[in-house]
Amino acid sequence: MIATAPKNRLSGTEIALHMRKISKRFGPVQALSEVSITIRRGTVHALVGENGAGKSTLMKILAGVYQPDSGSIEINGKPQILSKPGEAIAAGISMIYQELDLAERLTVAENVLLGMEPSGRLPFAISHKKMIAQTTKLAQRFNFKIDPTAVVEELPMGACQIVEILKALMRNASIIVMDEPTSSLSESEAAMLFEAVRALREQGLSIIYISHRLEEIVGLADETSVLRDGRMVHSGPMAELDIPKIVHYMVGRELKDFFPTGVPQASCPAIRVRVRNLSSANGIEDISFDIRAGEIVGMAGLIGAGRTQVARALFGIDRKTSGTIELDGRKLQINSPTDAIANDIAFLTEDRKRTGLCLELPCSWNITLPNLVAIGMKNIIKPGRENKIVTNIARRLSIKWSGPQAPVDSLSGGNQQKILIARWLLAQSKFMIFDEPTRGIDVGAKKEIYGLLRELAAEGKAILFISSELPELFAISDRIAVMRRGRLVADVNPKKTTAEQVMHLAALVSAKAEAVAGVEAAQ
Amino acid sequence: MSQTREIKFKDLFMSLERVISRGKLVRQLLPFGSLILIISILSALKPDTFLTTDNFLNVLRRSSVNGIIAVGMTAIIISGGIDLSVGSMMALAGMVGAWVMIVSPDWIGGGANPQGAALVFGTFVGIFTGLACGTLNGVFITKLALPPFIVTLGTMSTFRGISYVMNAGKPYNVPHYKYLNEAVVLGLPISVLIFAIIITLAGLLLRYSRLGRYTYAIGSNRVAAFHAGVNVDAYLIRIYALTGLVVGIAAMIATSRAVSAQPTAGITLELDIIAAVVIGGASLSGGRGTIIGTLIGTLLISFLRNGCTLLGISTNVQLIVIGAIIIVAVAVDQLARSKAAVGQTE
Numbered sequence: 116m117i118a119t120a121p122k123n124r125l126s127g128t129e130i131a132l133h134m135r136k137i138s139k140r141f142g143p144v145q146a147l148s149e150v151s152i153t154i155r156r157g158t159v160h161a162l163v164g165e166n167g168a169g170k171s172t173l174m175k176i177l178a179g180v181y182q183p184d185s186g187s188i189e190i191n192g193k194p195q196i197l198s199k200p201g202e203a204i205a206a207g208i209s210m211i212y213q214e215l216d217l218a219e220r221l222t223v224a225e226n227v228l229l230g231m232e233p234s235g236r237l238p239f240a241i242s243h244k245k246m247i248a249q250t251t252k253l254a255q256r257f258n259f260k261i262d263p264t265a266v267v268e269e270l271p272m273g274a275c276q277i278v279e280i281l282k283a284l285m286r287n288a289s290i291i292v293m294d295e296p297t298s299s300l301s302e303s304e305a306a307m308l309f310e311a312v313r314a315l316r317e318q319g320l321s322i323i324y325i326s327h328r329l330e331e332i333v334g335l336a337d338e339t340s341v342l343r344d345g346r347m348v349h350s351g352p353m354a355e356l357d358i359p360k361i362v363h364y365m366v367g368r369e370l371k372d373f374f375p376t377g378v379p380q381a382s383c384p385a386i387r388v389r390v391r392n393l394s395s396a397n398g399i400e401d402i403s404f405d406i407r408a409g410e411i412v413g414m415a416g417l418i419g420a421g422r423t424q425v426a427r428a429l430f431g432i433d434r435k436t437s438g439t440i441e442l443d444g445r446k447l448q449i450n451s452p453t454d455a456i457a458n459d460i461a462f463l464t465e466d467r468k469r470t471g472l473c474l475e476l477p478c479s480w481n482i483t484l485p486n487l488v489a490i491g492m493k494n495i496i497k498p499g500r501e502n503k504i505v506t507n508i509a510r511r512l513s514i515k516w517s518g519p520q521a522p523v524d525s526l527s528g529g530n531q532q533k534i535l536i537a538r539w540l541l542a543q544s545k546f547m548i549f550d551e552p553t554r555g556i557d558v559g560a561k562k563e564i565y566g567l568l569r570e571l572a573a574e575g576k577a578i579l580f581i582s583s584e585l586p587e588l589f590a591i592s593d594r595i596a597v598m599r600r601g602r603l604v605a606d607v608n609p610k611k612t613t614a615e616q617v618m619h620l621a622a623l624v625s626a627k628a629e630a631v632a633g634v635e636a637a638q
Numbered sequence: 639m640s641q642t643r644e645i646k647f648k649d650l651f652m653s654l655e656r657v658i659s660r661g662k663l664v665r666q667l668l669p670f671g672s673l674i675l676i677i678s679i680l681s682a683l684k685p686d687t688f689l690t691t692d693n694f695l696n697v698l699r700r701s702s703v704n705g706i707i708a709v710g711m712t713a714i715i716i717s718g719g720i721d722l723s724v725g726s727m728m729a730l731a732g733m734v735g736a737w738v739m740i741v742s743p744d745w746i747g748g749g750a751n752p753q754g755a756a757l758v759f760g761t762f763v764g765i766f767t768g769l770a771c772g773t774l775n776g777v778f779i780t781k782l783a784l785p786p787f788i789v790t791l792g793t794m795s796t797f798r799g800i801s802y803v804m805n806a807g808k809p810y811n812v813p814h815y816k817y818l819n820e821a822v823v824l825g826l827p828i829s830v831l832i833f834a835i836i837i838t839l840a841g842l843l844l845r846y847s848r849l850g851r852y853t854y855a856i857g858s859n860r861v862a863a864f865h866a867g868v869n870v871d872a873y874l875i876r877i878y879a880l881t882g883l884v885v886g887i888a889a890m891i892a893t894s895r896a897v898s899a900q901p902t903a904g905i906t907l908e909l910d911i912i913a914a915v916v917i918g919g920a921s922l923s924g925g926r927g928t929i930i931g932t933l934i935g936t937l938l939i940s941f942l943r944n945g946c947t948l949l950g951i952s953t954n955v956q957l958i959v960i961g962a963i964i965i966v967a968v969a970v971d972q973l974a975r976s977k978a979a980v981g982q983t984e
Binding site for chain 1: 845846847848850851854855858859861862863864865866867868869925926
């Protein structure tokens with residue numbers, strides 16, 4: 116995925132940041148114990164670990180959000196106490212969080228200079244000309260291509276990351292922390308971001324790069340530190356590491372069988388789901404496909420190709436303009452999610468915070484939300500029985516919580532995802548749509564979800580598995596449907612196709628590429 | 639042996655520490671604690687006039703109208719909405735009810751001084767008027783996809799206008815309509831009894847019914863609730879309609895208390911009601927709130943008013959005190975919540 120290998124030219128022998136023996140406790144939880152980390156100038160330092168390993172806590176301490184219980188921080192050789200975020204920024208530390216922190220209605224230049232606008236000729240006026248000039252100058256220095264007058268909400272996600280970086284640079288950041296920067300970027304946008312990160316490194320900045328995507332780190336990082344259960348288990352140059360080794364440090368065990376080996380069955384059971392000529396008001400056209408009982412159909416495509424829109428149309432969220440959906444030979448009338456659920460369809464959303472979970476409500480409520488009628492609580496809710504049902508299903512998914520009444524937002528990302536999965540397991544749907552089920556969750560939880568998908572298929576469910584990560588698509592799917600610009604352009608066998616061919620199909624292309632891939636175009 | 643005890647003690651201490659650090663305890667006990675505090679202070683200051691059964695029943699009777707409406711408002715606020723029209727709705731329901739009593743045919747007791755069955759009939763029509771008004775709010779909010787604030791701001795004005803127009807700004811007098819104010823059932827004034835029944839039913843409904851569960855889900859994340867198959871529109875209409883229903887009941891109690899329906903009844907009442915619900919710990923952003931909290935919030939304001947009156951503090955000064963309490967209550971709640979948030983991270 117990442118083109119160039121890291122140049123092993125650690126310009127940084129000079130130490131930019133030294134965090135020494137940092138410990139932090141939240142109530143009974145020891146989030147960090149004596150963690151030390153050294154960041155050199157002009158390097159990209161990857162920080163990895165499973166969810167809950169302590170990455171965020173460590174970075175929030177660096178950002179001045181939390182105070183460590185013990186330990187010290189040195190920036191450029193000087194001991195620093197960072198008791199609030201302002202002090203961290205003054206010390207040259209900038210955080211770029213997963214959820215970007217931009218004023219969407221303002222322009223790029225206005226965002227970059229927010230709170231430090233150059234003054235104009237009149238008192239209290241600000242000079243837009245100077246703002247644009249300063250932003251352009253800074254962008255040119257790092258060779259970023261961005262229009263300072265563009266309004267942020269109209270920019271693609273990748274460009275927003277660049278704006279965040281410019282904002283940090285304008286505040287004289289010398290250390291930039293990036294938390295999962297590529298989680299919502301397309302491949303090409305990610306490539307652009309990696310270029311930007313390298314440009315920052317060239318100019319002597321240090322980047323702390325947090326990511327679950329280990330392939331990225333291999334191409335990008337000079338050094339890597341691995342946290343596990345609040346301890347630093349490894350820290351060293353990337354040259355000595357590879358993905359299996361990193362995974363080994365992260366989980367403390369080998370993940371030999373990362374993907375389940377359960378071979379998809381050869382027999383041809385009945386067609387369970389039959390979709391014909393599906394079009395929706397939300398930009399998908401003429402989608403047709405079948406899924407057999409026990410089959411996992413992967414769905415590949417670039418961001419914006421319309422994969423989620425297919426799911427939304429099937430589930431009754433978007434209005435259909437044409438098309439039919441049949442389940443077990445029965446034609447379904449689906450005009451709302453209520454209809455879809457009543458007809459045994461489940462849809463695991465890709466955006467669990469916005470469209471999936473009621474974050475401040477208890478886990479049990481979230482799990483039973485669409486299932487109250489199905490578990491016999493049409494009129495009266497019986498909390499005792501509800502807790503029992505929910506606890507059972509949580510055990511099956513090994514959800515880590517303090518109890519079924521814990522609010523969902525007290526759980527880690529992976530466990531929140533499992534709450535949503537538990538919801539749809541409880542629904543016992545026949546047709547399950549999983550949209551990016553492994554996004555933003557750690558390696559261990561990913562593996563569990565892969566296993567679960569195969570398990571559900573073995574139970575005879577029809578599964579539509581949407582993913583942007585080709586390795587998992589190839590490993591899990593029986594067939595892969597490829598979407599491009601709102602259309603289903605190919606339906607391929609993962610055993611006879613390469614990831615490259617699928618990328619070609621998704622990204623472009625000519626009839627030649629389709630011929631090369633040896634695919635029968637979908638109906 | 640001693641070691642196990644030590645460990646147990648440590649566990650206990652840790653869980654206690656967690657409860658406090660999460661701020662939950664503080665949040666739950668704060669309104670109740672303040673209520674007790676106010677009652678204690680007033681009891682100490684005015685033992686002979688405040689601390690009497692008569693005065694307590696009086697306060698409860700006065701709370702019943704506000705309290706009944708606050709129950710509906712609690713559900714609406716939990717669902718992430720607001721209803722500014724409750725005061726006007728109360729006036730309109732009372733006016734319609736009293737008008738029906740007067741225009742009822744003679745043989746059921748209608749007339750200028752209505753009595754008998756006409757009073758019962760009018761009561762039900764008044765309550766039904768509330769239900770209809772609430773349904774209307776719900777339908778506008780969902781079918782026109784307008785914010786509840788805007789819709790109920792509009793109906794607040796419209797309902798009030800109709801109340802004025804009905805009898806050219808004059809009240810309808812119903813001198814024999816005393817039952818809902820004066821009757822005593824099971825040793826309690828009937829309005830207090832109705833209040834108690836509504837509180838209990840609403841509490842159970844919110845906690846143990848699908849409607850209640852969906853109310854929290856819609857308020858917490860409306861899109862997610864929709865995606866989970868909740869028929870959001872239908873449930874929102876039900877919530878606003880039920881609120882209309884309880885407003886109708888409150889309107890008839892208020893009419894009975896004044897033995898007349900006033901077109902000016904309940905002006906700025908919505909603000910008192912929202913204050914009570916918010917003091918009781920509900921969040922205006924939805925997903926959070928309890929009936930018991932609202933009960934405490936309502937009583938807190940009532941006792942405060944009562945106490946101020948007994949102490950000879952003018953109603954104008956009472957406004958200042960109540961305003962300050964709203965801000966302090968919500969500020970402390972926020973503080974406890976942010977502590978809780980820090981405690982929960984990771």
